[in-house]
Amino acid sequence: MTNISSHKKIANHSVAWEQAFGYVQAVKLKDTIYISGQLSHDGDGKLVAPAELNADGRPADFSQMEPQIRQTYANAKTLLAAYGATLDDVVEETLFVLDVPSAFSAGSKVRKEMYGTDMPQCASNLIGVTALAFPEQVVEITFRAVIDHPVD
Known part of the structure; x- marks a missing residue:
């Protein structure tokens, strides 16, 4: 975690596209943590679990939705932990997916499993999109968490 000002604290995964696109994975401002897609x-x-592509360079099917969603949550948990937070602190999430029916099935x-309850206590959005950052990617998830404890 890095302090970019006296008010913002940032966290990254140190993957190539952070520098290439010029963004951070997470920003904490006051009691709120904003996690990028x-x-x-x-x-x-x-x-992890890249979709097989068809001749048009699009996913041939969406059978990789579940393992991609699972790993995406694991990555979010890593970022939350950098601030002493967990998925219990998440108040909103948005899933951007290439196929809504398969995402609804896998995501539910x-x-x-990830939140450890049949009724996760956060607002959730499921939005179908036509493309994501990488052709083999079928899901991207953003998170917003609010913590009620100080983090340095």
């Missing part, structure tokens, strides 16, 4: 990458920046299972 998370992908299903590992610690080296390699996409993985969300309950």
